[in-house]
Amino acid sequence: MTDKLPRRTGGDGDEPAETPTERLLREAMTARASMVTATGLRPAAPPKSRIRRLRPVYAVTVPLGLAAAMALGVLTFHGEPVAQDEVPPPPAATLTAEPSPTPEPTGEPSPTPTPTDPGTPTGDTESGLPLADGVPSSSATTPSSTAGAASSYTLRGVRFKVPAGWKAVPVSADRVCVLSPGAPTEPQQGWAAAKCEPYGVLVVAYNSADELDLGGPWPTMNDLSAPDGWGHQPNCPIWGRPYVPGNGYSSIGAPVRTKSTVAGKTVDKTQWNVTCNPGDTFTAQLWGMNSDQVFVVANGLKSDYQAGLTSIVNSLDVSAHKPPTSAAQTGKDIAITVDGGIGAGQKVSNGGTPVTFTVTYRNTGQKAFDKVAPLVYTKEYAGTPPSEMVLMNKGKLERQDGSGWTEIPLSMGGGTDYAMVRENAWFSLAPGESRKVTYRMTLDPVDGPGTMPVAVQATMPYDATAPLNVLGELTVPVAVVKR
16 A cells, blocks of 8 residues: 655654654744744733633644644745844843732822923023022012022121021121022122122121221211211112222112111111112112121112012011110229210100219220310211101200300211311320210201100221211210200
8 A cells, every 4th residue: 555644754762753744833833933032022911811722732732734834934034033023132131020010009199290481590590690599580470589498697697587598697797698599609790898789688787886887887876877888889780790990879759767666676787779870770788786896788789579578578587686785894094984864765855954963084094085085976866857868856956065055966977077076076085084065956846756865975086088087975865855
């Protein structure tokens, strides 16, 4: 009988011999399998439904015709890998990672993310300067209302709040500059020595009489009433381009002077509009607390930061500050006492009735003074008559010289004439020696009610060519009342 099937070749033991077709199919499948590598595989996706069980397929049950068809189908491939790289493969470390399970829904909505403003500038939009703390100087909201809490700062016992986004930078022992968010990070030509104008707020606190007497300090209460009290150097604090003006500067119109109360203390304020060159103007603001010698200065600060400036002034707390004491209490050589018609809290009428008082100057040191000038004057207070120029108390002050009376300045005014005492009033004081001088003060009805400081000093003779040398001083607060 002739065989209808091809003869098997090979064979091992009881195993049937392999036909040429089966060998061809096996070699083709082996070649395809060798093309599959680890880089061509990706982790299986997590099951989303029930896995269907597959039945095993046995080679002995495949008809030869179907096997031949499979062989022909395999041989017609064009060498493409079995696992196509449609998605870039993950890193090798993630090939063995198990897929994360899909979280079960909780029924709660997902939180909506807070939108951000993509248009927030990163620098000063007017000058192009970098910002000190990365806070924009101009945006849809007021820069001084930068998000965040204000911080506290203490200067010689004077506490105040630093607005969020501002930065306190010490300048010297008696002052600190609070830089606004729009301050540049580098010094500029014409920038004030304090590195504060026009980008910051200067806070000053004096705590000794020496600081007020030495070298003509700035600012002082006198500057509040001076026509050009906003500064002590020729600097034009124009925002973004401060410079030193060639012809100085001048005020525009009359200064505006106001009074307010902060933490139970009277605060005087003067505001000037100033011009340096045509088209270059700035606003200068100065606050002063006379009883504590604490000052706040803002020259040329951008109006956007006015709210932050106001918050600094309103947060002033001087309860822990040690104000400048009288000269006799600070180791000065001449002690001063006052007797008679004035005293601390004593009432003085503004009805034109003279009030007589006596000042005693006593040398408490070891040094003899051959020339001592007695000095008495009144300071500005809440009842000082308003003026477009210099604020001065009205009335008359006289000093008794021998058998007569010599009229002397009642108020400081805007210059230094008040400190010039005629030679006939000078006297000498040896150690332990005392000298009495009698004065007579008459107030005018325009002097309003309030607490008026009367300053009493013993000085070296003053001619305005050198700083005033104070040997002793005392301030007497009197209560001015209507007649």
